[in-house]
Amino acid sequence: MKTIITVFMKEVVDNFRDRRTLMSALLMGPLFGPILFAFVINLSLKQSLSNADESLDLPVIGSEHAPNLMSYLESNNIVIVDGPESRSAAIDGVANGEHDVVVLIPDTFGENLANMVPATIEVITDQANTQAERETRRATRALRSYGQELAAMRLTVRGVSPMIMRPLNVDEVDVSTPSGRSAILLGMLSYFFIFALLTGGMNLAIDSTAGERERGSLEPLLCLPVKRDHLIYGKILAACLFMAISLSLSLTCFHFTLKFMPLQELGMTPNFGPSVVLIAFLLLVPFALVGASLMTLVASFTKSFKEAQTWVSVVLLAPTMPILVVSILMVRPSTLLMFVPSLSQHLLLVGLIKNEPLNMLHVAVSVGATLIVGALLTWVCARLYRREGLLG
């Protein structure tokens, strides 16, 4: 026990003096998440907060052929502006991004309407341009509803109720709470936290194994009258501490930056108060043991600091895999899933942010399973440290 403490203390002091470790533990991990998150939020705000009250400038070719349609559009807060001279000019203009969307009304429009022949209207747009999607949708929706109004009028004139055209009335009832909606986006958070946690201990895990060997300090260390298992336990514990520091910084950072994000405008009320921060920390921190032992294990196999860095970076991606699969398949949390480290933390955190009550069985299974996996990996590390080939 004394050995473990001695090694732990030495690694902590050593790494607090190492700028590389400090950068990754105290700066990069905790800041990466909030910054990227703020960026994504602002981007999606721009995209989805299409204020219907804002008027849309719509270039139209041949507006003179459909004066009634034009006044209908104007009454829907769409401002008609003169479009390009010709159809080909419009296609070019849309293709090179000069216009987002152009509406073309052929000169046969009025004639076709009068003859009750479907009158063509062309909406020229670039489907690949996500920016234009919103404007296009708004323009086509307005055109369609004009068409429906015309149809209703024609039926009324013939003494038929327009309701005959609407056999169904489909009404969507959205039961998601504001917090629930935010969870989709905030689900990303759990990965940021796990990422912050892992980067926090990454340098230490590498330095205490591959780095120690590269520096030539491993051999004298192994000559000491101490159990090798104790050396590795001390090192893994030190990595856990740095991971916990990085995680708590990252959580605190989010607590403050979320206040400055206009989430309410997106219909989200994220539940991220001080108590949630604390619970989130307690739910996530067992993963530090898995992360630290896994990174130490991977780094033990490598010959140099550089090689270790390459391989350990792969470990940074590993916890995303289960999260990704579950996000795509939209799986509901179950006791079975709580046995998978990183996934169980993700599901618990999402529930927490959604303001759902914590399922204590799930918490217990998650913490227990994660710690057992971590202990197993630590044991494998200790076995590896007994090998002769360790010195390379």
Added chain:
Amino acid sequence: MIRVDNLHKSFGDVNAVKGVSFTADDGKITGLLGPNGAGKSTTLRVLYTVLTPDSGTATIDGVDVVTERQAARARIGSLPHGAGLYPHLTARENIAYYAKLYDMPGDTVDAAVQKVIDQLDINDFADRRTKGFSQGQQTKVALARSLVHEPQNVLLDEPSNGLDVMATRSLRERIRELKNAGKCVLFSSHVMQEVAALCDEIVIIAAGQVALHDTIDGIRNATGCEDLEDAFVKAIEMVDPTAEQTA
């Protein structure tokens, strides 16, 4: 006292050590001399228990290095190849770290560290971080680190590598002091002059075997060469006739 008996160790197809036997007594400096790749480091690594021999035994003060690893390690102070200090720790912290791992009682650590710092004359840079230390300074700190628990047996693997004349001289003085204190000092080198200047007994190793084990005069007599370098080469050729061509 260190006793090595018919030690064998191979790595895959390479037989690094093929039946090495010798004894290094207390109060004596024993030099392990041999060309590069002769098996010096492998023998030392078996002695400080980093490697397990394929066959044969080795004991430190009668303690077996295979069956009682931990107890054997506690009896040695070792300076393996290269200093291997922690660059972010000061010299004093580097030494204290080892003192604690040697399981010295907490309240005696500071005094023991200061004592070895005085002995090796490293007060000038004891409280600086070891990053950027010269080779000589690094070796001194590493030596202090391995002597802090006052071991009876001291194993040094090519300690004078990369040292300048002044640093080498001061290292030799320290090694002689250890001998005068009744310690058993075993050190390896591939430089004949170095071993001759310091050792009471010399074990010449070539191709994983002991070619000669004698005093300097004994080696001169056995090889019939007055010049030490010639004697060294001749001794090696006795066990490894191809040495001259491959060298």
